[in-house]
Every structure is written in structure tokens, then in C-alpha cells.
Amino acid sequence: MGMTSVKSLSKGYLPSWLSSFRLFINYIISFTLSSILSLLWFYLKPWVKIGLRKCTGLCELQRICYKTEKGAQRSLEVEKCVYSSKCQIVKTIRNQLDDVAKNGRFNSSNTREVVQLVENAVESICNEKEINPSNHPEFVTAMRICFLQIYGYKNLQYKINCLRNVPIDLNNSKHVKKLTKLWNSLNPNNPLQSKISSQWIEIGFNCEDPVANFRGIGLLGLENLLYFSINYTKNAQQILNHSKSTINGFPFASTGIYLTYVTINLLNTGRLKTHFYNSHFGTTCLEDFHKVYCYLFCALEHLWLKEKSNNENDLSFIKEKLISKLDSELERNDIILKWIPL
Known part of the structure; x- marks a missing residue:
């Protein structure tokens, strides 16, 4: 039995328990490295953003809007940026828009309120990020579209789930x-x-x-x-x-x-x-x-x-x-x- 085990190991064959143990160790190492990198990025990201702002003269939202065409890629990146932002102004904006959308009011039948909210949101972001709308009209237009898409989608979710909860009644x-x-x-x-x-x-x-x-x-x-x-x-x-x-x-x-x-x-x-x-x-x-x-x-x-x-x-x-x-x-x-x- 001993000779067989030695021969198996010499030929590159490992016992099943040893293979499992090796996979487990590899997983632990991979998980640990991933956690360390995530933690490092968490602390470094604000400094990276500040460095990019100094180098390019553009905030993160501007960089997203200028590097991507209008559509899914841009709006998904803007959405992620808005919902991960620690800026109090941005938090207030998303809470206000969330409230309107999740109560079914962010739609074409409530155009006046929607337009006013979106315009206020874009204006507030420009003021907070020190962006001159006259010098960056493409950014203003891009943000308007992104907000309409992001919160229009949330409003649709509200509408659909409301209809789903209405039971069909043959007496109706x-x-x-x-x-x-x-x-x-x-x-x-x-x-x-x-x-x-x-x-x-x-x-x-x-x-x-x-x-x-x-x-x-x-x-x-x-x-x-x-x-x-x-x-x-x-x-x-x-x-x-x-x-x-x-x-x-x-x-x-x-x-x-x-x-x-x-x-x-x-x-x-x-x-x-x-x-x-x-x-x-x-x-x-x-x-x-x-x-x-x-x-x-x-x-x-x-x-x-x-x-x-x-x-x-x-x-x-x-x-x-x-x-x-x-x-x-x-x-x-x-x-x-x-x-x-x-």
C-alpha cells in the first residue's frame, strides 16, 4: 500500500482529500486577495476621483457623460454613480426623485412636476460640482435624459406591481x-x-x-x-x-x-x-x-x-x-x- 501511494504521488496523482484541501486553500487565498483589493479601492477611490478631477477638470458624472454615447451604458453608469455618491446634495436629489417614482407620479401625465424636479436636480448638481451649464450644455442634456430614464423605469415598476395586485373579479x-x-x-x-x-x-x-x-x-x-x-x-x-x-x-x-x-x-x-x-x-x-x-x-x-x-x-x-x-x-x-x- 505504501509503495502504491508513493508511486501515485510520483506520477502526479493526489488523493481526493488532498485535492479538495488544495482547492480550499486556493479559494481562501483568492477570497482574501479580493477582499484586500476591495478594501484598498474603498479607501483609495475618493483620492483617485480627486486626482482625476484635478487632471481633467471634470467631475465623475461629466466623465461618464462625455466618454459614453447616450443609452444603456451611460445611464447605467450614471445611476451607479448617483446611488453610490456620499454627497449630501446628490443623496437629497435621489431621495426626492425616488419618492415621486415609487409613488407612481414620475410619468407623462404628471409632466409639470417631473420636468421641474429634473431641472432642479441637474441645476443642483451643477452648483455642487461647480459646473457652468453654459459651458457644458451636452452634460446638462445628458443628465436630463439619464434622470428621465432611471426614474421612469422605477415608476414603471410601481405601475406594473400595482396592476399585478388587482385581482380579477367577474362581478366587476x-x-x-x-x-x-x-x-x-x-x-x-x-x-x-x-x-x-x-x-x-x-x-x-x-x-x-x-x-x-x-x-x-x-x-x-x-x-x-x-x-x-x-x-x-x-x-x-x-x-x-x-x-x-x-x-x-x-x-x-x-x-x-x-x-x-x-x-x-x-x-x-x-x-x-x-x-x-x-x-x-x-x-x-x-x-x-x-x-x-x-x-x-x-x-x-x-x-x-x-x-x-x-x-x-x-x-x-x-x-x-x-x-x-x-x-x-x-x-x-x-x-x-x-x-x-x-
Whole structure:
């Protein structure tokens, strides 16, 4: 046994416990170095910023705005800078804008207050950083756009989560009207017989009562399906027809509701920032969210047909593949989710 162990070691083979121990030591060393470097940067960063300010004559926000094109890269860097700033003026600005956005008031229907807040924010930053707006008009414009994008996104999160928390009620005439519109847009030649009907199962609901499918996603799930079916009727009807195929069908409505969950998750985790910051140089609204949802529905159907799936069990694999594809795409700072409606 002793000779075998010596020979194994001489040939480069290590016992499993020794290999594990070596990996553990490497991890500890790597973690320690990383922590030391992070700590050093924490203390050195203010001095580095002061040095750069002296050398370039520009503050950090100016350097970001001048070195990047408008869009995701610039707005993400500005957002990070604003939220990591220890400057009391910047803290006050972000708290004020956060309060407006997180209460659903940072939108186009409240233009006067939004414009005033943004102008005050940019003016306060210029005063604090000793920036003459007349000499740096590009910076002023860039900061206006960044603030509109950053807090417009937060406002959209508020709006979406409010809609999600509204349960669908068949005793609410407005909700019933929306459900009827959904049915009529998808099946114009086949009238709905009643609010609770087996007809709902034909378009992919799990049971005769469509409300059951919307539990947990609320009115938002219905609004998504309705927007898609009314504004992109040809696409919606084509996907519905494919979903009814006996060869490679899938539940249309249930899949659509699942995609609402996916879109909410992308929004709330910030992964949709790259898309919105590249495609909207102002505030975002509910319709912008709906359009991303429509893109996802069409992208899912494309993958489904491409994979030539033939049973509902394959749908989980297709969903995972779609999410993986989205995660990869949304990591890019130049991404805009585009699709061509029928």
C-alpha cells in the first residue's frame, strides 16, 4: 500500500482529500486577495476621483457623460454613480426623485412636476460640482435624459406591481368587458356563451373559470393578453392557431400568463434596463412593458416551432431556453428587443 501511494504521488496523482484541501486553500487565498483589493479601492477611490478631477477638470458624472454615447451604458453608469455618491446634495436629489417614482407620479401625465424636479436636480448638481451649464450644455442634456430614464423605469415598476395586485373579479363589469374583448379579438366568429364556460379551455385556460388562471398575476396578466390580441391581432391569432395543433400544440392563455411572470421578473431585477435605456430617451410607460411582452410571446412561439416540439412537456425546455437567450441578450449594453409584427 505504501509503495502504491508513493508511486501515485510520483506520477502526479493526489488523493481526493488532498485535492479538495488544495482547492480550499486556493479559494481562501483568492477570497482574501479580493477582499484586500476591495478594501484598498474603498479607501483609495475618493483620492483617485480627486486626482482625476484635478487632471481633467471634470467631475465623475461629466466623465461618464462625455466618454459614453447616450443609452444603456451611460445611464447605467450614471445611476451607479448617483446611488453610490456620499454627497449630501446628490443623496437629497435621489431621495426626492425616488419618492415621486415609487409613488407612481414620475410619468407623462404628471409632466409639470417631473420636468421641474429634473431641472432642479441637474441645476443642483451643477452648483455642487461647480459646473457652468453654459459651458457644458451636452452634460446638462445628458443628465436630463439619464434622470428621465432611471426614474421612469422605477415608476414603471410601481405601475406594473400595482396592476399585478388587482385581482380579477367577474362581478366587476370592467373586468368582464376586458375578458369579453379578449375572447372576441381571438375568436371573432365564435361568440362567448357565458362568463364561465368550457370555451375558455379551447384557448388555453386551465378550467372553465378564466379567473383561476390569473390568481397571483392579477389584472396585469389580462391586460398583457388583451393588448397583444387587440394591437397585434394577426400575430395573436396565428400563435393561437399553432397552439391548437394536435402535432405541436401548447396552452395559449396559460403560456401568455407565464410570460407575464417572466416580463415582471425581467423588469423588477433590472434586466430590462438595457433595452429601455437604449430604446426610450425619456420616461417609460405601461405600453412599453406590453410591447416587451408581445416580443417574448412571439420569440417563444418561434423557438417552439424551430425546435419542432410535439408535446407539452417540451414547453418547460423551450421556456428555459428563451430565458437563457434573454439573459444573454440583455447583458449587452447595445441591446434593443426588436420584432416585426405581421
